[in-house]
Amino acid sequence: MKTFRYERPADPAAAVTLVAGTPGARYLAGGTNLVDLMKLGVETPELLVDVSRLPFGEVEETDTGGLRIGAAVRGSRLAAHLLVRERYPALSQALLSGASAQLRNAATIGGNLLQRTRCLYFQDVSKPCNKRRPGSGCPAREGAHRDLAVLGASEHCIATNTSDLAVALAALDATVHLTGPAGVRSLPLTDLYRLPGDEPERDTVLRHGELITSVELPPPPHSARSRAPLMVYRKVRDRASYAFALVSVAAVLDVRDAAVHEVRLAFGGLAARPWRAREAEQALQGRPATEEAFVEAVRTELSACRPLRENGYKLALAERLAVAVLADLAGQG
Amino acid sequence: MTTMEHTLGASIARLESRAKVTGTARYAAEYVTDDALYAWPVPAGIARGEITAVHTEAAMTDPAVVVVLTHQNAPRLHPVEDRTLTLLQSSHIAHRGQYIALAVATSLEAARSAAGAVLVQYKADHHDVVLAEDHPGLYMPEEIDGLWPGTREHGDFDTVYATAEIRTDAVYTTPPMHNHPMEPHAATALWDGDALTVYDSNQGSVTVQHTLAQLFGIDAGQVRVVSEHVGGGFGSKGTARPHVVLAAMAARVVGRPVKLAVPRNHMPAVVGHRAPTIQRIRIGAGRDGCIQALAHEVVTCTSMVGRFVEAAALPSRVMYIAPNSRTAHRVTRLDIPAPSWMRAPGECPGMFALESAIDELAYVCGIDPVELRIRNDPQVEPDSGLPFSSRHLTECLREGARRFGWHERDPSPGTRYEGRLLIGSGVAASMYPVVILPSRAEVRADPDGHYWVRVNATDIGTGARTVLAQIAADALTAPLGYVHISIGSTDLPEAPLAGGSSGTASWGWAVHNACVRLRGLIEHSGGSVPAGGLSVSADTTEDVKSGQEYARCAFGAQFAEVQVDTDTAEVRLRRLTGVFAAGRILNARTARSQFIGGMTMGLSMALMEGSTMDPEFGDYAERDFASYHVAVCADVPAIEAHWIDEEDPHLNPMHSKGIGEIGIVGTAAAVANAVHHATGVRVRTLPIRPDTLLPHFA
């Protein structure tokens, strides 16, 4: 039987030392993804280092008026947090659209960001998968890939990142704070994730032993007229609740004098990372906030899509969803 | 006091509800036996071929592992009809996921890990797993679902269709679907010499008892099967399944009790499923909407190890007047897991196609779909020519239309916006045949006024136990609290399975007869029960032969309202109303649960359910509840089930029809018809998800 050790260190430094010193070690937070993968035999850690009770359980306002969210904060708590609901409603919407109430009570922010893909082959150890077993192949390309990536994929892997939270954080310009064997560092959230290229086994740029300590949000953008931030997260899924996104959109839009003053747009469900639509944003900057402009800009962004047999619908879906979301926000402003 | 008049039909909570919610109701894998071992099966990693070598050394290194059974060391089994049960007998592999070895250990974890460490080498043959309309292997089966002729012809379909004023012709497809009851298939098995006891999760322990006796070459009397609480089955527990055979086999080898619960992600390959269907329906009608010619032709598949054929054209033999008709099945054998019963096998996918086609006909004729159905409502069953014992489809349609507010509806499709949403409504009929099987039952009266009813019924969560107690109380004119009922064990008088919506009628008849006779005895002895008590048993083998001169079916009508997001093509149900005519309703509460449970399952089928056959590997890709979607609470905002009072004397002494399956029949068509009404898009392929609907949006 495959046994593993379990440690619950008292402070982050000890946690980092433990994991950094053991090649087969993993951090354990809520366990809602990691433990499932262990049961499936996808993950076979020799050491679990429980970080769910490290002192990262706070949500605090930063000096600049932003928000710092501890990595061990539970999803349900963050979604219900007053500051989040008032200032970053898209973040709350994203969290609440994910998983189920029970899972959100257990799952942490750090764990959510690092959840693995739901590609069905990745989860089935009786089959090849480049992400799980590098070089073994990618059966998803020919097989069941209705849910998988149309942007930024490679011939080696077409997996998607399935975190709703990450999509909202990408649009909110979040920063991820890390501590690791080589000290602390910070990254824009969008830089945390990698595209598969020829190393699909690496989801992120994290080095072994690096621990997410918090996520930081800059102050929320405000529209000229109201204090209410104009942002939204919208997720398309196969049922009304408890399903991963087929496609999702997080958008922030500030329209002044009928022109786009500020826009931030991110897609979920399209790629191995939350897809920040920088091209579309650029195309819209300063332009009239019209539906035609939104369509054109989103099309530019999505022109890089390379759909396969069964996921081509995502292209039209992403376009319609993004345009609808932007048009809605423009209408509210 | 609950008296006779109030007991039957009353809204009584399940007798075991407290035990269930407090966790004291024991399920098959929970029977604690001191020295039980745990078994974990090994699924085949190829879809067709031979095992060339099995290496169990690595698996055996853990001292917690007691044995690893393979086709090389497993005890020999005697042949049985269901070839999925002669496990570990040969090196041949008939489908991916077929169990080919079994690890037995002192803990579940050790068994699982040992199963994972078994190394199997194969010689794989080319496999063929995908159903196609023109599959070269298609043949016309003589029998479908073991009961009915595969093909029926009346009149001259081709000629009449060719000259009909109105003609429709369309193909509807349904995907493979999986039963996935909450409690997985599980068993605890123990031997005492040549006597076997299994605690098993099934829908009928007698079949399991006989199958095990045959497989192990012992007398049925030596096999005891206990199935006191069962967490759902939806047809997939209707017969013995591999888990119980393996548990019994392992227990015999190790001489200790063995528990085996099928892991959720094995279930799609080993416990049956609903096969995919491709159904072509052609209707020739007059401008008045009266059907003159109807062809319902089904293409489906079965496995190499079974013969089950999804009898999807059956409803077209029962539903509507069709003087010229053809109902036919063609099936091909593929290297896939064996399809089997899933809630309303045949009727459920068949009525999706037929009731969609009827809706299409109504649109072409410009006739309200409720009205069109009523116009085609037959007096006698079209196929057999037998009169219906009772048929109140028209009443269900009218009552449903009234409750739903159908007549305020503007029939034109694609016109009702609420912001960015399109709204629409649809109707479909439901139907399920009456099945009654012979059963025995026993009842004993004690002098203190208590009654003890014994019948080997199975309560798969339906409330059967409760309804049987009500039937007994009613027949005995005794308060419900004085009736004690034992079910779910082969120690009890023999009774048929919980399947085909036959359970309550079959068991209840025997219980009723025994109780009525007991009451007679008590009255005969002056109204009091002698010190030694009084016992009566009943056997309905002769009784159930009555009523054959009638076509007997339950009917219903369902009305759905949906909203469709015009940005994303997401379809969500807004409300669903069902009205059923199913004889006398014996317990309003549990009946309502059956109806709305079936309707919810039908809603899942319409909008989200379906398994993907992976052509490369030959297995179903979705193997957990994260990927195999069924409706969650948020998908079911307002669902109502009603029934009309139906008096039918040609059924059984309770005057009841089965209600376990009819709720799922027709729902998918009602939803799909509502999607058409909302959007103007006719989706003929289930499930209706954004990827199927969106391409139709401009």
Ligand SMILES: Cc1cc2nc3c(=O)[nH]c(=O)nc-3n(C[C@H](O)[C@H](O)[C@H](O)COP(=O)(O)OP(=O)(O)OC[C@H]3O[C@@H](n4cnc5c(N)ncnc54)[C@H](O)[C@@H]3O)c2cc1C
């Ligand atoms: C049925 C189901 C449905 C779901 N649906 C959705 C959905 O719709 N949307 C969605 O977004 N998510 C969904 N999820 C995923 C869910 O959000 C994740 O499982 C959860 O967020 C993971 O958090 P956790 O704390 O349990 O992480 P764990 O399972 O404990 O860990 C996950 C990974 O993160 C690593 N890790 C954890 N914390 C840290 C840290 N601080 N630093 C470094 N590494 C760390 C672990 O080592 C592990 O690799 C679903 C999950 C399930 C089971």
Ligand code: SF4
């Ligand atoms: S898409 Fe990626 S995760 Fe899925 S099978 Fe291919 S390599 Fe594995």
